[in-house]
Amino acid sequence: MTGLLATFRTSHEALRAEQTLKGGGLAVELIPVPRQIRSDCGFCLLLEAPGAALEAERLERLRACGGQDVWRVTVIPSPTSSRKEKRYERIP
Amino acid sequence: MSESRRTVDARGQACPQPVILTRKALAEGGFDLLEVLVDDASSRENVVRFAGYASCVVEGVAEEGAVSRILIRPAPAAPAVVPGRVFAAPAPAPVRVPAVPAAAGTTVLITAAGIGAGDEQLGALLMRGFLYTLTEAEEAPARIILMNGGVRLAVAGSDALVNLVRLAERGVEILACGTCLEFYQLKEALAVGRVTNMYEIAGLLLQGRTISI
Numbered sequence A: 001m002t003g004l005l006a007t008f009r010t011s012h013e014a015l016r017a018e019q020t021l022k023g024g025g026l027a028v029e030l031i032p033v034p035r036q037i038r039s040d041c042g043f044c045l046l047l048e049a050p051g052a053a054l055e056a057e058r059l060e061r062l063r064a065c066g067g068q069d070v071w072r073v074t075v076i077p078s079p080t081s082s083r084k085e086k087r088y089e090r091i092p
Numbered sequence B: 001m002s003e004s005r006r007t008v009d010a011r012g013q014a015c016p017q018p019v020i021l022t023r024k025a026l027a028e029g030g031f032d033l034l035e036v037l038v039d040d041a042s043s044r045e046n047v048v049r050f051a052g053y054a055s056c057v058v059e060g061v062a063e064e065g066a067v068s069r070i071l072i073r074p075a076p077a078a079p080a081v082v083p084g085r086v087f088a089a090p091a092p093a094p095v096r097v098p099a100v101p102a103a104a105g106t107t108v109l110i111t112a113a114g115i116g117a118g119d120e121q122l123g124a125l126l127m128r129g130f131l132y133t134l135t136e137a138e139e140a141p142a143r144i145i146l147m148n149g150g151v152r153l154a155v156a157g158s159d160a161l162v163n164l165v166r167l168a169e170r171g172v173e174i175l176a177c178g179t180c181l182e183f184y185q186l187k188e189a190l191a192v193g194r195v196t197n198m199y200e201i202a203g204l205l206l207q208g209r210t211i212s213i
Helices: A011-023 A052-064 B017-028 B041-053 B120-136 B148-154 B161-169 B178-183 B198-205
Strands: A002-007 A028-032 A043-048 A070-077 A084-091 B005-009 B033-038 B057-064 B067-073 B106-110 B143-146 B173-177 B194-196 B209-212
Touching: A002 A052, A011 A028, A011 A043, A011 A052, A011 B120, A028 B120, A043 A052, A052 A070, B005 B017, B017 B033, B017 B041, B033 B041, B041 B057, B041 B067, B041 B178, B041 B194, B041 B198, B106 B198, B120 B161, B143 B148, B143 B198, B148 B161, B148 B173, B148 B178, B161 B173, B173 B178, B173 B198, B178 B194
Parallel strands: B005 B033, B106 B143, B106 B209, B143 B173, B173 B194
Antiparallel strands: A002 A043, A002 A070, A028 A043, A070 A084, B033 B067, B057 B067
């Protein structure tokens, strides 16, 4: 799975963005900011974005609703456990 | 010789009354077979589960319209017949306090829809974050018990539902208090896990490690 993760300045902004994107028909998930990422606020939005076209479109929507930093998320099987690991790559 | 039978009519009784009446009848004893009548699906499940905990055998559950007829054979008493001696009728076997078997692992007890006192929206956000983090945790809890406002997390339309479903798929047992669901009129809306009662909840909390949120 590849997806996008957006951080926000405040949790209020994250909540508002969630409502906006959900209202627009996007399946987004409000989750705690992963350990690997630093953010002013403890919550971020995660959504699936398979393929370059979808990614570009959703990246724009995340930024339009206040996304501070956006990260590309790639899920990879862990070599050490049954859990899957996520790799985060910041999109400039 | 035909078997003696006692009937407990728990129709129309709210949870946990049917379990209490069943327990009382089993403790009194003096019959071969106990028949319990209930008219509610979660009462039926709770009585059947209780019978299992009390080491009884559930011989059958017959559905007759809205009414379930549960046949319970009490746990066998101490040896009733010893060759060469005649015993009076054995005293009724004491019913064991329902010990919940295999209560290994961590129990997470959630008694509200949000975490902590303060702003409701923040509490709900923290709860969603907590449940999401559990889905990502290396070691998941064995079970999550939802009581009072906590049952709202497991009903259709809840923001936390997706994470409870993921946890259930990972093998975490989701247990929702039946009295609470009934109180909030959410019995039909429960979307993950199963309904439980105070006996099971108390049994689980008294065994193993419990984390209360």
